[in-house]
Amino acid sequence: MRAFLLDSSIAPLTRRLTHPTIINAAVLDTLERPIIFVANHQSHLDTPLILAVLPPKLRHHTVVGAGADFFFDRRTKGFFSSTLLGAIPIDRVRPSRASAELATQLLEDGWNLVLFPEGARTPDGLTQELKSGAAQMAIKVGRPVVPLFIDGTYEIFGKASDRIHPGSTTIVIGQPLVPHEGEKVSDLNDRITDALGVLGREAATDFFTARQPDQALPFPAPSRSWVEAWRTSEHRHQHEEPRRWPKMFGSRR
Amino acid sequence: MPRPGFVLEVDRATPPTLFWHGESFRLERLPRGSRILYPPEPLNAIEDVRGAIEAALDHPVGEAQPLSSLLNPNMSLTIAFDDVSLPLPQMTAPDIRSLVIEAVLERAAEAGVTDVVLIAALALHRRMTESELRHALGNRVYNALAPRGQLTQHDAEDKQNMTVVGETDRGELVELNRRAVESDLLVYVNINLVSMDGGHKSVATGLASYDSIKFHHNVDTMVHSRSFMDRHNSELHSSNWRMGHVIKDAGVKIFQIETTLNTATFPESFRFLSRREWEWNLRDRASFIAASEALKKTPPHLARQIFQSVRSPYGVTGITAGEVEAVHERTLERVYQQQLVRVDGQSDILTLGLPFIGPYNVNSIMNPILVYCLGLGYLFNMYRNKPLVRKGGVVILSHPTRPEFDPAFHPSYVDFFDQVLTETTDPLVIESKYEESFARDPWYIHLYRTGNAYHGVHPFYMWYWGAHALDHLGGVIILGGDPKATRRLGFQSASTMADALEMARSIVGSDPSITHLHSPPLVMADVY
Numbered sequence: 001m002r003a004f005l006l007d008s009s010i011a012p013l014t015r016r017l018t019h020p021t022i023i024n025a026a027v028l029d030t031l032e033r034p035i036i037f038v039a040n041h042q043s044h045l046d047t048p049l050i051l052a053v054l055p056p057k058l059r060h061h062t063v064v065g066a067g068a069d070f071f072f073d074r075r076t077k078g079f080f081s082s083t084l085l086g087a088i089p090i091d092r093v094r095p096s097r098a099s100a101e102l103a104t105q106l107l108e109d110g111w112n113l114v115l116f117p118e119g120a121r122t123p124d125g126l127t128q129e130l131k132s133g134a135a136q137m138a139i140k141v142g143r144p145v146v147p148l149f150i151d152g153t154y155e156i157f158g159k160a161s162d163r164i165h166p167g168s169t170t171i172v173i174g175q176p177l178v179p180h181e182g183e184k185v186s187d188l189n190d191r192i193t194d195a196l197g198v199l200g201r202e203a204a205t206d207f208f209t210a211r212q213p214d215q216a217l218p219f220p221a222p223s224r225s226w227v228e229a230w231r232t233s234e235h236r237h238q239h240e241e242p243r244r245w246p247k248m249f250g251s252r253r
Numbered sequence: 254m255p256r257p258g259f260v261l262e263v264d265r266a267t268p269p270t271l272f273w274h275g276e277s278f279r280l281e282r283l284p285r286g287s288r289i290l291y292p293p294e295p296l297n298a299i300e301d302v303r304g305a306i307e308a309a310l311d312h313p314v315g316e317a318q319p320l321s322s323l324l325n326p327n328m329s330l331t332i333a334f335d336d337v338s339l340p341l342p343q344m345t346a347p348d349i350r351s352l353v354i355e356a357v358l359e360r361a362a363e364a365g366v367t368d369v370v371l372i373a374a375l376a377l378h379r380r381m382t383e384s385e386l387r388h389a390l391g392n393r394v395y396n397a398l399a400p401r402g403q404l405t406q407h408d409a410e411d412k413q414n415m416t417v418v419g420e421t422d423r424g425e426l427v428e429l430n431r432r433a434v435e436s437d438l439l440v441y442v443n444i445n446l447v448s449m450d451g452g453h454k455s456v457a458t459g460l461a462s463y464d465s466i467k468f469h470h471n472v473d474t475m476v477h478s479r480s481f482m483d484r485h486n487s488e489l490h491s492s493n494w495r496m497g498h499v500i501k502d503a504g505v506k507i508f509q510i511e512t513t514l515n516t517a518t519f520p521e522s523f524r525f526l527s528r529r530e531w532e533w534n535l536r537d538r539a540s541f542i543a544a545s546e547a548l549k550k551t552p553p554h555l556a557r558q559i560f561q562s563v564r565s566p567y568g569v570t571g572i573t574a575g576e577v578e579a580v581h582e583r584t585l586e587r588v589y590q591q592q593l594v595r596v597d598g599q600s601d602i603l604t605l606g607l608p609f610i611g612p613y614n615v616n617s618i619m620n621p622i623l624v625y626c627l628g629l630g631y632l633f634n635m636y637r638n639k640p641l642v643r644k645g646g647v648v649i650l651s652h653p654t655r656p657e658f659d660p661a662f663h664p665s666y667v668d669f670f671d672q673v674l675t676e677t678t679d680p681l682v683i684e685s686k687y688e689e690s691f692a693r694d695p696w697y698i699h700l701y702r703t704g705n706a707y708h709g710v711h712p713f714y715m716w717y718w719g720a721h722a723l724d725h726l727g728g729v730i731i732l733g734g735d736p737k738a739t740r741r742l743g744f745q746s747a748s749t750m751a752d753a754l755e756m757a758r759s760i761v762g763s764d765p766s767i768t769h770l771h772s773p774p775l776v777m778a779d780v781y
Contacts, residue, residue: 125400154400160392226369229397230362 298568453497
């Protein structure tokens with residue numbers, strides 16, 4: 001049922017809204033379940049976009065870590081999040097054993113897991129510092145981490161957007177990072193951070209430039225000019241209109 | 254029609270007067286015959302601010318063309334803006350800077366200008382935090398430019414990105430931010446809260462290096478600025494104006510946008526702070542009692558947090574754009590219209606209640622050096638013609654003056670307090686003996702450039718800011734001030750107003766005249 005919904009509606013609709021360009025897609029064909037996918041987080045569209053670009057054999061066996069405080073704060077939201085996207089609750093406010101155990105169990109059962117280690121969508125388009133939960137889980141279950149860098153969803157439906165502005169996106173897929181024997185969580189987290197940084201630069205430039213040693217920023221600036229970003233945000237006046245209706249969707253926090 | 258400010262003579266029927274006392278208040282009965290200078294009520298604000306901004310951009314004053322005609326796709330555009338030290342407290346959203354910059358960017362986007370950079374004109378102030386930038390600029394501006402590295406903060410110590418524009422005829426070096434100077438157009442967006450702000454000072458100080466700023470931020474200039482709130486009698490401004498002419502002659506194209514605010518300083522819940530005491534109704538009295546009693550039981554750090562979260566419902570009274578000097582003359586007219594009150598004659602004693610905030614402790618602690626600067630630098634200088642207190646008179650400041658410092662924002666202040674003020678409080682000695690070593694200290698420079706620290710030389714400037722007052726006064730007493738910290742500043746402390754007045758009498762004579770400056774809201778005395 002979920003696979004049918006994904007293949008017939010969510011994936012085509014997401015592709016239509018985001019027009020993804022996939023770089024290094026060949027990596028996906030070499031992967032063996034279970035895999036931990038980690039990605040930067042620009043938008044609510046990131047999850048359906050990742051599911052849309054995964055080949056069906058991976059997509060149908062993938063669950064997504066989602067903030068329990070946001071996606072599971074109401075029963076209806078929790079139901080739709082888990083049914084449509086395969087979301088599982090991850091407690092962001094207080095790291096809990098229950099969240100970690102559920103994720104681990106699913107990995108051990110052969111499910112792929114998508115995590116956004118920044119913990120929340122970027123408020124400004126820049127990639128935030130990565131939390132170490134993904135690295136911790138990879139070491140615990142001994143499975144590889146595949147980094148994905150998503151560019152463009154911030155402009156389409158970023159945190160400050162009040163509606164979707166269809167556009168184009170780029171997803172760069174990295175090589176699997178296998179935890180070494182006895183590797184520390186912080187070291188693996190650093191490797192994931194570095195890998196995402198390189199992929200981000202690759203999204204903005206090219207394969208070779210992205211790997212030059214003198215790249216100063218861990219993550220690159222968005223590839224679109226400020227004028228394009230400005231135009232897509234021109235109808236927003238976040239700070240002047242008082243809310244006329246109660247908030248019907250979204251976190252109550 | 255808002256009522257003008259006025260001078261009240263205290264008589265038998267006058268209720269006790271509200272004094273600010275840091276993060277609390279005092280009610281003091283001033284002796285009969287004392288004068289209290291009350292600020293004018295807030296002027297009516299512009300209703301259609303966006304419309305006024307558009308009009309200002311389309312109809313600039315002086316020798317300037319409309320902004321749109323100055324923009325083209327191949328140009329480089331730099332927009333500099335006043336930092337977090339203005340306005341005080343921070344205004345409720347939307348901040349006027351965000352509205353003006355949005356309007357400028359709107360036109361830049363229409364013209365297809367891709368090379369746009371925003372610069373926070375910090376001078377030697379601390380870098381703004383992300384939330385402060387978001388508040389000042391709005392999320393739309395921040396989100397469009399910050400991720401692309403097009404929102405920057407001026408770094409006066411980044412020698413590679415500074416450039417020497419020239420020298421004035423008095424040998425004053427003009428060294429400014431390279432990006433701002435080399436852009437095809439520099440737009441400066443200001444908030445003119447007091448008459449000291451704006452004009453050529455915006456660029457010549459806000460985007461300058463220490464080597465340039467030191468030519469006017471020094472003891473001699475300050476002592477000869479009578480006052481630095483009076484542009485035409487301020488040596489500080491004369492120096493900045495000379496530098497402004499050098500900048501203009503060097504071909505730097507500046508489009509100045511100045512804005513003025515009214516004095517609607519406190520939100521409705523603190524309404525009693527803006528009202529005259531005899532007009533307090535039951536609600537105001539209840540609010541005062543509730544606030545005072547609650548503050549007595551609140552730890553200082555918590556009280557500080559509460560006050561620092563206050564946002565002022567300032568109204569915009571004017572926006573003018575165009576050539577720097579023409580713009581500034583109009584701005585000054587509006588500032589004076591809002592703040593100036595005529596006062597006849599000086600007095601022997603001036604009393605000042607110091608509030609919780611000054612330009613340099615936004616979201617931070619008001620340390621003793623900032624107390625000194627706010628009292629003797631800023632409020633003492635809120636005059637035109639001559640000071641409210643006579644030569645050899647006494648100023649009584651009301652403030653707890655706790656020896657507390659913010660180590661992240663004010664690291665060099667700690668050392669200034671411990672190492673310099675223990676040796677001397679004489680501004681000239683301090684300047685000649687200690688300034689250079691603090692200004693060139695690599696650790697302070699590192700903290701200024703990479704953290705949120707004021708420049709190493711900043712506490713010196715705070716001390717010079719009060720040099721005119723120190724030169725003019727016969728004594729300074731801090732009412733309710735921590736005795737040890739007050740002594741370190743070179744002043745006396747008193748625990749009650751009666752004690753403070755008695756101590757002052759020993760300096761100015763037995764029957765002194767007293768004036769109280771009832772501020773904030775801001776008021777400027779025009780003393781004849």
